[in-house]
Amino acid sequence: MVNETVIKTVNLDCFFGTQHVLKNINLEVLPHEILGIIGPANSGKTTFLRALNRLNYLHRTYSQTGEIFLDGREIHQLTDNLLRKKIGIIFALPQVLPVSIFDNVAYGPKVHGITNRQAVSQLVEEALKRAYLWEEVKDRLPEPAVRLSGGQQQRLCIARTLAVEPEVILYDEHCSGLDPISTAKVEDAMQQLKAHYAQILVTNNTKQASRVSDRCAFFLMGELVEIGPTHDLFTNPRDKRTDDYITGRFG
Amino acid sequence: MPENSHESVASHTVPHGPEADRPTFWTRTRRRIGEPVVEACIRLSGLAVVAFVFLIFLFLLKDSLSLFREYPLGQFLFGTQWLPISDPPQFGVVPLLLGSLYVTAWAILICVPLGVGSAMFISEVAPKHLKNVLKSLIEILASIPSVVLGFLGIIWLAPVLRNTFGLSTGMCGLTGSLLLAFMALPTIISISEDALTGVPRTYREAAYGLGATRWQTLWRIVLPSASSGILAAVMLGIGRVVGETMVVLMVTGNAPVMPRSILQPLRTLTATIAGEMGETVGGSEHYFALFAVGLVLFAITFAINFVADLFLRRARK
Amino acid sequence: MNGARIRQQIAFGVLGAITLLIVVPIILVILYIVINGAGAITWEFLTQAPRGGMKAGGIFPAIVGTILLVVGTMLFSLPLGVLSAIYLVEYARDDLFTRMIKLSVVNLSGIPSIVYGLFGFTLFVLLLHFGTSILAGSLTLAIMSLPVIITASKEALESVPFTYREISLSLGATKWQTVRYCVLPYAIPGILTGTVLSLSRAAGETAPILFTVAAFYLPRLPHSAFDQVMALPYHLYVIATQVPNIPISISFATALVLIALVFLMNLVSIILRAHYRKKRLW
Structure with a gap:
C-alpha cells in the first residue's frame, strides 16, 4: 500500500502573491480511485488541482513550497509538457477549441509528435469511445465542436484529455454547467474510466461527490480538514466542520 | 490491481505502453532546437523595436553633433535666421520652430472643437446606422494620402484663401493649418470617441436617474469623465500635425523667416528637411544642420507621445 | 424641464x-x-511610361513602383511586427525590457515620417550601401509601419480567449506550440486587417521615400531591388510642385489613381475583417 500512490503531496503550501491559499496539504491519490474534493467556494480546491499539473504557474504571482510526487517522482523532475501529458485536466465549463470534433481530440497527439494519420485516427476513436461519445459523433467528426451540446462538449473535453494517454485525470467542477441528464452521462463515463486512470474530482456538489467518489477530502479555507472513504466521511465525519458542511450549515 | 512498485502504475494503466511517454525523435528535435530558435527570433524582434528607436536617435544625434563641432549649439537653438546658403551660413532654428508652432497651434485650435464635437455626436447622439456611416467616412479621411491634400491645397484652397483675405499669396500658414486640421481630425475623433464610449454605463444611468437630460449627462458627467482620453487625443493630434511634412511643404510658401502672422508664408521644421535635403552636399554643415532639425523634431514628438501615452494609460484606469 | x-x-x-x-x-x-x-484616366495613362517631360503619356512606372514598395514593406514589417506582438502578448514578463518595447512602439508611432526618411537615408542608403533603392525605401517604410502592425497584432492576439491557451498547455503542448496552433490562427484576421491598413498608409507616404528610393523621372521598370523607382505619391508631388505647365488633368488623374489604390487596400482590409468575423466560431 505504501508505494501504491499515484500522486502524493507533502507539506504543500500555495500562495498567490501574499495570499496563503493552501496550507500544508498532505494527501495521497491511489490508483483506480476517484478522489472527491469538496468544500465551500475559495477553500483552495481548484488551486490544489492546478498545483498538480503546474497550471497555477500561469499566474505570475503564484508560488508554492512542499513536494508533489507522481509515481514516486517529484514532479519538478518532469518538464511541464510531460507532466501535463500525464496529468490531464477537465475545466469547469466545457471548453472546446473552435475547430472540428476530430481536430479537438487530435490536438494532443499532434503536439506530442504523432503525425501518422492512421495512428491519430485510432487514438481519436479510442478516446471518444472511452469518453462515451463515439456513438453520438462518429458520423459528424468534421463538424465544428461548438455545435455539440454542453454535455457532449464536456465529454469531448474528456476525450481530448484521454487522447494524450494520461495517468491521472483532474476534474474541476466539470459538471457545474450541465443539466442532470448530461451530468449522469459524464458520471457514467467517469465510472468506466476507473479501469484505467486515477481521477480527482473537485466539486461544489456534495451529492455528486457522494455518488461518484471512492474516497473524499474536505477542504476548508485552504486546509485539508478531513479525508477518508466517501461513505465514512458522509455518514460519520470525524471533524465537526465536515459535519457542518455536509449537513448544509454553511457553504 | 497492480501490486508492485509505483513505476508499474503507468504501464498498467496507460493503454499504449510506456513508450507513449517518450516523445518521438522529431518532437524532441523540434522542442530542443526548433522552438528555442523560434523563441529567440521572437525575443530578437522585440529587441529590434527598441533598437530602431535607439538607432534613430543615435543617427540623428551623431550627425547633429557633427554640426555643433563647427556651429555653436546656442546659435542653432536661439538664432533667428535660417540662411543655409549665405556666406557665412546661419542655422538658427527659431524661425522654423515658430513656423511649426504657428501652424500647429492654429490647426489644433480649429480641429479640437470640431473633432471633439463630432466625436460627441457620433458616440452619443447619432443612431447606430448613421454612426457606422460617419465612422467609415472618417476612416476614408484618415486614408487620404497627405500629398493629395497638399495638391488640393495648391490648386483649390490657396486661391480661395487668397481671394477671401485679399492676400498676396495663398501659400501661407493658414492654408497649411486648415489642411492639417482636416488631417488630424480622424486621430482626434476616433480616440475621443473611444474615451466617451468607455465611460461606464452606470455613470450615465445615475445621471438619468436624477432626471438629467441626455445633453446634461453628456456635458456634465460623460465629458469630464472622458477628459483624460480626450487630452490624449489632443496630444496625439498635435503630434500628428507637428510631424506632417508634405502638406506644409506644398502649401505654406516655404519662407524660412520669423513668422509674425498666420496669413504669411512660413516654413516648418519638417518642410525644411524635406525641401533642403535634396540640395545639400553630404557631410556639409548644411547637411548636418538638417539632422539637427530632425533631432529637434524627434525630441518634440517623443515628448508629446510620451505625455499622450500617460493620458491614455490614465484614461484606461 | x-x-x-x-x-x-x-x-x-x-x-x-x-x-x-x-x-x-x-x-x-x-x-x-x-x-x-x-476624364484623364485612359488605358494608356495606366499602362504607359510618362513622356514629353511628364506632360504626356502615363504613370505606369509609378504604379509599379508603389506596388513594389508596398510588397517590400510587407515582407519586412509583417514578420517583425507579428513576432514582436507575440513577444509582448505571450512571452513578455512585466519587466524593464517589456516596458521599453512598449514605450518604443508608442514613440515609433509618433516619429514624423520625414525623420524616418533621414534615418533610412543614413542607415540604408549610406551606411549599408543599398543606395537609393527599392530595398532602402521598403525598409524605411517597414520600420515606419511597424507600430501599427504591432498594435493591431497585439490586439488580435489579446482577443483570443485565454482558455485556448489553457487547454493547449494543459494537454502538454509547449509554449510555442500553443501560440502556433491555438492562438495565432485565431488572431490572423485581426493581424491581416491591421497590416493591410498600415500598408495602405505606407503606399500614400511621400516623406520617407524622398531620399531613400523615389526617382524624379525614370520612365522604365526597375531590374532589381537595388534600383530606384518612381512612386505615385512622389510623382504627384513632383508634377504638382516641381514641374511647370503640367496639364492639371494629369495631376488629378494621378491623385485619383493614388487614392483609388489606397481605398482598394482599405476595402480589402474591410472585406477580410467581415469575412473572418462571419466565419469565427468563438
Missing part, C-alpha cells in the same frame, strides 16, 4: 452641424478628385 429639453435640442443641433462641417468636405474632396481626374 422644458428649458432643458430645448437646450438639449440646440446642443445636439450644434454637434450635428459640426459633424456635417467635417463630413461634407470629405465627400467633396473625394468627388472633386474623381470628377476632375476620371
